[in-house]
Amino acid sequence: MGLAASAHGSIDTLKSPSTSTLIVTRRVHFNAAHRLHNPELSDAENRRLFGLCNNANFHGHNYELDVSVEGTIDPTTGYVVDLGVIKRLVEERVTSKLDHRNLNLDVLELAGTIPTTENLAVAIWRMLNGALPGRLKKIVLWETPRNCVEYDGR
Numbered sequence: 001m002g003l004a005a006s007a008h009g010s011i012d013t014l015k016s017p018s019t020s021t022l023i024v025t026r027r028v029h030f031n032a033a034h035r036l037h038n039p040e041l042s043d044a045e046n047r048r049l050f051g052l053c054n055n056a057n058f059h060g061h062n063y064e065l066d067v068s069v070e071g072t073i074d075p076t077t078g079y080v081v082d083l084g085v086i087k088r089l090v091e092e093r094v095t096s097k098l099d100h101r102n103l104n105l106d107v108l109e110l111a112g113t114i115p116t117t118e119n120l121a122v123a124i125w126r127m128l129n130g131a132l133p134g135r136l137k138k139i140v141l142w143e144t145p146r147n148c149v150e151y152d153g154r
């Protein structure tokens with residue numbers, strides 16, 4: 001045992017984990033409808049800018065949201081944060097407001113904005129910042145498996 005431990009050289013590090021800063025992430029899913037449309041522009045200009053996403057009768061996306069918090073390891077639990085707590089708070093503060101909703105019509109936090117992934121990411125950050133254990137580090141909002149927006153509050 002002693003030989004194996006010294007060969008790996010990790011025993012001292014594991015005895016004092018609280019100095020290490022780690023980022024832990026919970027992924028949640030929701031789906032929602034939206035229309036990208038700027039009422040200050042003509043219909044033709046909106047079609048040119050937003051293409052299919054300007055469809056008058058809305059369209060839907062299956063969003064994935066990665067919520068990352070940063071902290072040190074609690075020596076009592078070995079966790080940075082309890083991801084079950086993160087799951088519950090993200091459901092309360094974000095997915096319960098967005099899932100199966102129309103982002104143009106149903107979500108107070110998006111009123112007056114064009115509900116792009118960018119604007120939605122900023123709104124989600126505001127719903128979560130200061131409300132989670134640990135320090136909210138970053139969110140990544142996936143609108144499709146190929147398109148995502150990252151936001152860290154700046």
Ligand SMILES: [Zn+2]
Pocket residue numbers: 034053059060061
């Ligand atoms: Zn869209």
